[in-house]
Amino acid sequence: MEFERRSVARTTISKNALLFFDAQRGVFTCRVQDVTNSGAGIELHDLNLLPLNFELTFDNFHNVRECRVIWRQGDFVGVAFQN
Numbered sequence: 001m002e003f004e005r006r007s008v009a010r011t012t013i014s015k016n017a018l019l020f021f022d023a024q025r026g027v028f029t030c031r032v033q034d035v036t037n038s039g040a041g042i043e044l045h046d047l048n049l050l051p052l053n054f055e056l057t058f059d060n061f062h063n064v065r066e067c068r069v070i071w072r073q074g075d076f077v078g079v080a081f082q083n
Contacts, residue, residue: 009036010034010035010036010041011034011035011036012033012034013032013033013034013035014031014032014033015031015032015058016029016030016031016032017029017030017031017032017042017056017057017058018030018056018057018060018061019042019047019054019055019056019057019067020054020055021050021051021053021054021055022051028044028045028047029045030042030043030044030045030047030056031043031045032058033076037081038080038081039067039070039078039079039080039081040056040067040078040079040081041076041077041078041079042056042076042077042079043075043076043077044075044076044077045075050069050072050077051069052068052069053066053067053068053069053082054066054067054069055067056079065081065082065083066081066082066083067079067080067081067082068080068082
């Protein structure tokens with residue numbers, strides 16, 4: 001049995017999103033698997049290098065969330081929202 005360390009319950013979703021961290025590198029697609037008010041679990045699509053801080057948008061740049069990587073396991077990344 002796995003112990004849940006999160007203090008806030010997650011909402012499971014499966015939604016495409018865009019992430020970006022360097023204007024020269026462009027925009028990358030990802031899939032948000034779960035979300036809370038304070039962070040999200042995302043699945044990367046063929047992105048091997050990801051900086052500790054990046055930006056994420058769920059709605060084609062109408063709203064942008066600053067993110068910080070908390071953990072990474074292969075293509076799955078847990079992030080905390082900074083704003």
